[in-house]
Amino acid sequence: MSKRMLPxxxxxxxxxxxxxxxxxxSQSPGGPNAAKAGEFEFRIxxxxxxxxxxxxxxxxxxxxxxxxxxASSDAELFRVISNGIxxxxxxxxxxxxxxxxxxxxxIWQLVAYIRSVEVRAPVVPAGNAAHGKELFFGDxxxxxxxxxxxxxxxxxxxxxxxxxxxxxxxxxDSVRNPSGRLAQGLMEATKEFAQEYETATVVTSDGxxxxxxxxxxxxxxxxxxxxxxxxxxxxxxxxxxxxxxRHSLMPPYKASLLSDADLQDLIAYLISVAQ
Amino acid sequence: MNxxxxxxxxxxxxxxxxxxxxxxxxxxxxxxPQNWLTYSGDYGGRRFSPLDQIxxxxxxxxxVKWVYQTAAAGKFETTPLAVDGVLxxxxxxxxxxxxxxxxxxxxxxxxxxxxxDIRPCCGRVNRGLAILGHKVxxxxxxxxxxxxxxxxxxxTWDVSTVDYTQGYSFTLAPLAVKNLIIVGASxxxxxxxxxxxxxxxxxxxxxxxxxxVPGRGEPGNDTWEGDSWQIGGAPAWITGVYDPVSNQxxxxxxxxxxxxxxxxxxxxxxxxxxxxxxxxxTGKLNWYFQFTKHDEHDWDATQVPIMIxxxxxxxxxxxxxxxxxxxxxxxxGKLLSATPYGKVTWSDSKDAExxxxxxxxxxxxxxxxxxxxxxxxxxxxxxxxxxxxxxxxYVSARExxxxxxxxxxxxxxxxxxxxxxxxxxxxxxxYWGAVRAIDPSNGQMKWEFRHxxxxxxxxxxxxxxxxxxxxxxGNLTALDAASGKALWHFQTxxxxxxxxxxxxxxxxxxxxxxxGSSLYVFGLPK
Numbered sequence: 001m002s003k004r005m006l007p008x009x010x011x012x013x014x015x016x017x018x019x020x021x022x023x024x025x026s027q028s029p030g031g032p033n034a035a036k037a038g039e040f041e042f043r044i045x046x047x048x049x050x051x052x053x054x055x056x057x058x059x060x061x062x063x064x065x066x067x068x069x070x071a072s073s074d075a076e077l078f079r080v081i082s083n084g085i086x087x088x089x090x091x092x093x094x095x096x097x098x099x100x101x102x103x104x105x106x107i108w109q110l111v112a113y114i115r116s117v118e119v120r121a122p123v124v125p126a127g128n129a130a131h132g133k134e135l136f137f138g139d140x141x142x143x144x145x146x147x148x149x150x151x152x153x154x155x156x157x158x159x160x161x162x163x164x165x166x167x168x169x170x171x172x173d174s175v176r177n178p179s180g181r182l183a184q185g186l187m188e189a190t191k192e193f194a195q196e197y198e199t200a201t202v203v204t205s206d207g208x209x210x211x212x213x214x215x216x217x218x219x220x221x222x223x224x225x226x227x228x229x230x231x232x233x234x235x236x237x238x239x240x241x242x243x244x245x246r247h248s249l250m251p252p253y254k255a256s257l258l259s260d261a262d263l264q265d266l267i268a269y270l271i272s273v274a275q
Numbered sequence: 276m277n278x279x280x281x282x283x284x285x286x287x288x289x290x291x292x293x294x295x296x297x298x299x300x301x302x303x304x305x306x307x308p309q310n311w312l313t314y315s316g317d318y319g320g321r322r323f324s325p326l327d328q329i330x331x332x333x334x335x336x337x338x339v340k341w342v343y344q345t346a347a348a349g350k351f352e353t354t355p356l357a358v359d360g361v362l363x364x365x366x367x368x369x370x371x372x373x374x375x376x377x378x379x380x381x382x383x384x385x386x387x388x389x390x391x392d393i394r395p396c397c398g399r400v401n402r403g404l405a406i407l408g409h410k411v412x413x414x415x416x417x418x419x420x421x422x423x424x425x426x427x428x429x430x431t432w433d434v435s436t437v438d439y440t441q442g443y444s445f446t447l448a449p450l451a452v453k454n455l456i457i458v459g460a461s462x463x464x465x466x467x468x469x470x471x472x473x474x475x476x477x478x479x480x481x482x483x484x485x486x487x488v489p490g491r492g493e494p495g496n497d498t499w500e501g502d503s504w505q506i507g508g509a510p511a512w513i514t515g516v517y518d519p520v521s522n523q524x525x526x527x528x529x530x531x532x533x534x535x536x537x538x539x540x541x542x543x544x545x546x547x548x549x550x551x552x553x554x555x556x557t558g559k560l561n562w563y564f565q566f567t568k569h570d571e572h573d574w575d576a577t578q579v580p581i582m583i584x585x586x587x588x589x590x591x592x593x594x595x596x597x598x599x600x601x602x603x604x605x606x607x608g609k610l611l612s613a614t615p616y617g618k619v620t621w622s623d624s625k626d627a628e629x630x631x632x633x634x635x636x637x638x639x640x641x642x643x644x645x646x647x648x649x650x651x652x653x654x655x656x657x658x659x660x661x662x663x664x665x666x667x668x669y670v671s672a673r674e675x676x677x678x679x680x681x682x683x684x685x686x687x688x689x690x691x692x693x694x695x696x697x698x699x700x701x702x703x704x705x706y707w708g709a710v711r712a713i714d715p716s717n718g719q720m721k722w723e724f725r726h727x728x729x730x731x732x733x734x735x736x737x738x739x740x741x742x743x744x745x746x747x748x749g750n751l752t753a754l755d756a757a758s759g760k761a762l763w764h765f766q767t768x769x770x771x772x773x774x775x776x777x778x779x780x781x782x783x784x785x786x787x788x789x790x791g792s793s794l795y796v797f798g799l800p801k
Contacts, residue, residue: 043682043696052680106690198705217727218748220764246705 031112038113041106049089054117060089061165066118067275069164077111125268127261132269135262142266145229145250148273153229155213156197156250163267164274171267175258178250199249200224202232203240213249296358296406298453302519309779311357313514314403314448315658316776319582320516322660323736324777328784329799330739334753334763336800340785341379343794345370350398350772351789354448354658354733356406357778362787363425364794365401365448369415371423376780379796383428393417394442394689396464400772402514402656403448405456407476414445414458420474422456432479436460440689442467448514452524452555455482459511459526463575466506466532466692471515471524471551473558483558487511487528487546495545503540506686508532509547513577513656516591518605523561524553525582525591525605529575535639535650536571536681536694543568548576550593552608562608566595571638571695572621572679573650581661581668583715592715594659594670596652597621599631600718614718616711617672620647639679639695649677650697651729658733658774660742665756667712667721669742673729675699675706710734710744712759722759724752733774735786743786745771751788751795767795 042054049060056062070085071077081102084092094101102110136142143152146159162171173180200214202224210232215223222242224232227249236242253263296312304310304317308325315322329337345351345366355364355374361382362374369387374380393399393416404411410422410431418439422431436458437443442465450457455473463469469487474480488507489495496504508531515526531540531547546560548567553560566576574597582605583590591605598619602611610629622631637646651673659670677697684694699706708729712721724744732745741762742754747770753763769791777786785798 040682040684043680044691044693047696048698103690196705218766219726219746219750219752219761220766 032116034109034112035116036113037106038109038111038116041102041110042113045093045102046110054114056166056170062167062170063114064117064119067164069161069274074111074115077114078107081107081110125264125271127264127266127268129265129268129272131262132265132267132272135258135266136269140253140258140262140266148270155225155227155229159270161274163270168267171270172263175253175263175266177252178248179246179252197248197250198244199247200242200244202234202242204234205238205240207240211249214244294359295408298407298451301407301451309357310359311355311776311778312406313356313450314354314405315514315516315579318452318517318519319661320579320658321581321663321736322579322658322733322774322776323662323664323738325738326777326779326784327738327740328779329737329741329777329786331741331755331762333799334739334741337753337763337765337786337797338800339765340796340798342796343372343374343379343381345372345792345794347792349792350400350731351769351792351794352400352402352446352773353789353794354403354774354776355787355789355794356404356411357776357787358406358425360780361425362778362794363404363406363411364789365403365413366792367399367401369401369413371404371411371413371428373425373428374794376778376785376796379794383426385423385428385430387415387417387421389415390417390439393439393444394462394465395444395446396461396691400446401448402446402773405449405451407451407454407456410476412449412451412456412476414447414449416444416446418443418445418460420445420449420456420458420472420479422476422479434474434479434481436472436481437470441465442689442692445512447512450514450517450524451476452517455555457515457524457526457555459487459513459515459528461510461512463508463510463512463529463532463534464691464693465689466508466686467510468505468507469509469511469528469547471511471526471553471558473555485551485553485558485560487549487551489545498542498545500539500541506532506692507540507544507547508534509544509549510575511577512575513579516580516582517555518582518589520589521606522555523605524551524555525580526551526553527576527578527580527593529577530570530573533684533686533692533694534570534573535679535697536683537569537638538681538683538694540569544570548574548597550576550580550591550603550608552605564601564603564608564610566593566599566601567597568633572597572646573697574648574652575656577656578654579658581659583661583668585716590715592661592668594654594668594672594713596648596654597631598648598653600668600670600713600715602715602718612718616670616713616718616720617653617674617709618647618676619653620645620676639681641681643678643680643698645676645678645700647676648673649675649700650679651675651677655731657731657772660734660736661715662736662742662756664738664740665712665736666714666716667756668715669710669712669734669736669756671730671732671734671744672709672711672723673706674708675729708746710742710754710759712742712756724754724759724761730771732771732788735775735777737777737786739784743775743777743788745773745775745788745790747771749790751775751786751790751797765795765797767791767793769793
């Protein structure tokens with residue numbers, strides 16, 4: 001079942017700080033045995049997007065940090081797994097079209113497993129968030145293509161929540177080597193949220209060339225955001241050509257362009273807005 | 276003319292008299308091209324409509340005639356039956372409906388009260404009904420077979436076939452043959468022991484059962500390690516075909532359990548991923564052909580096989596989930612050819628019979644291994660079609676590879692039992708799909724029509740020189756059957772998880788497709 005998801009922005013961030021208040025009776029994740037059983041459930045039901053060991057994949061956020069955007073208590077985690085997260089690619093249990101819906105007991109085992117792989121220490125930003133913000137909207141030129149908190153461009157993914165769902169390593173890798181991971185494809189039931197960041201090039205009937213990323217596409221039409229953040233709506237049979245490349249329009253921000261210290265500041269800024 | 280006769284003739288003129296659907300009518304479905312009497316449109320599995328009013332010359336003007344909204348969440352996989360001006364279909368959660376084929380207005384609706392602990396693997400889906408006599412028949416998610424009065428939707432009989440809490444369900448459209456209603460179990464993800472059943476259409480009494488995993492002492496049981504046969508899977512969840520000449524059913528089976536881990540079930544694992552030739556009266560096995568031995572990639576053979584007659588050759592062809600297009604002699608089960616119809620990496624060689632043999636390095640590992648096709652296969656359950664007009668076999672193909680990783684797991688009754696996980700291998704290679712036209716005489720591709728993503732829609736061919744198919748983005752598209760050129764499309768607004776069909780009312784041809792949660796019917800402008 002293929003479906004896509006914003007490599008960065010989409011938030012499924014199940015997670016919590018917290019001393020995890022256990023609830024009574026069966027309404028709790030259970031102990032190490034449950035976590036072991038939950039590991040299997042995770043591989044079958046979750047790892048497709050969230051990666052082996054919950055360390056994140058091309059589609060879904062990593063889930064190993066204690067702070068989770070959409071759920072803090074065990075009960076909330078249970079609810080998110082059961083019901084999905086509206087407005088994101090996180091489907092309700094049993095509705096992703098692949099695999100089998102879990103029983104309540106199995107969901108609790110999954111909660112136990114997710115708790116067992118959490119890294120308790122919070123992420124401490126090493127950099128200067130204020131300077132990172134200046135870079136984001138200034139010399140770094142990030143906001144030409146990316147939004148944070150509603151400001152910026154839409155050519156690339158919205159980065160408001162990215163630090164809540166991706167590891168520092170994953171963000172670093174994406175800045176230094178943007179073409180490395182252009183994920184696409186998630187559950188078809190949530191396809192309306194699909195977007196990928198391949199470079200699309202169209203040549204219109206009058207010979208005009210437009211480069212950008214596709215917002216939405218089917219066999220007969222394509223929506224393209226160009227590098228000036230303009231939306232173009234095309235019928236494919238009216239175009240002279242339409243091609244896509246697995247190369248990102250984002251330039252690789254090598255150390256010569258963005259120093260390690262500046263990158264740390266940027267990430268510190270993204271962490272500050274994600275919290 | 277007396278008054279009685281006048282009323283009678285009015286009824287006939289208006290098409291209000293519903294004649295019963297006899298076995299003879301099912302056998303001779305080609306004589307009533309306005310109707311669509313079985314899941315695949317005929318007993319041969321061809322999904323070919325002899326109607327030609329909508330054709331390559333006028334399809335560009337096709338318009339929506341009506342839409343029926345089921346209001347049911349979940350994948351809408353039905354192929355409706357068309358019988359004398361009435362459409363009979365199903366919707367998620369074992370809904371059934373009869374619609375006025377002129378207007379789309381419901382005549383009756385049925386919804387089963389399902390228990391909360393059913394175990395469908397892949398959505399609360401159903402693919403359609405069978406019709407025989409004055410009844411329609413449905414397999415349910417709680418593993419019952421039920422008969423509904425075709426006039427009212429009232430339940431005529433309801434039989435429990437097996438304990439659904441062990442992971443059994445029915446999702447397929449049953450097949451009516453003689454006075455029998457044939458169904459096959461779903462549940463390959465639960466460690467079931469698969470079977471194909473036949474029920475008396477009048478009483479609901481079971482007439483025979485064929486276990487798709489042989490029991491102790493039976494031929495083939497020795498292809499399973501130890502007691503692994505007891506939870507061996509091999510479901511039979513897609514509607515098979517029927518050859519009246521030999522009185523045989525040809526029924527395909529699905530994956531061994533657990534689906535992606537071979538440890539613990541050493542051997543070929545018969546009759547998983549096979550085509551079975553069964554005597555329709557007794558369920559006795561005449562021959563079998565296993566497409567994928569000892570499967571570790573979930574490559575169910577549950578694709579509708581198509582009977583093709585070529586000269587004096589009596590063939591049966593299947594575009595298999597494992598990526599090969601197989602042609603067999605349907606009298607003997609002998610393999611005649613096996614040709615890949617897309618990217619395949621699991622097999623580079625063939626055995627003495629010409630059967631593709633798995634490479635050693637295709638088995639899943641703990642760290643994961645990329646194999647093509649992926650777990651969802653080169654194709655899946657969506658129907659192919661064979662056009663007797665073009666002589667081509669059309670299939671919806673998926674270009675998608677996956678990383679297969681083992682995840683050892685103990686069996687527990689009624690619980691999901693995969694033994695592995697798979698992940699997309701698309702970071703370097705995006706997924707896509709295509710309708711492909713294959714020449715069955717040599718297995719070669721004549722043309723393809725590309726989709727931007729893999730489709731879950733089946734394919735219909737018609738005597739109008741057309742091929743209809745849907746896609747994941749919601750289009751229904753008409754292609755030129757000879758060239759693959761797109762001639763018309765309509766955006767339904769919902770992903771297609773169904774196969775199109777065609778019918779006619781009052782001499783006017785229509786094409787129907789389930790998309791999103793609605794049934795769309797298209798026709799030419801008046």
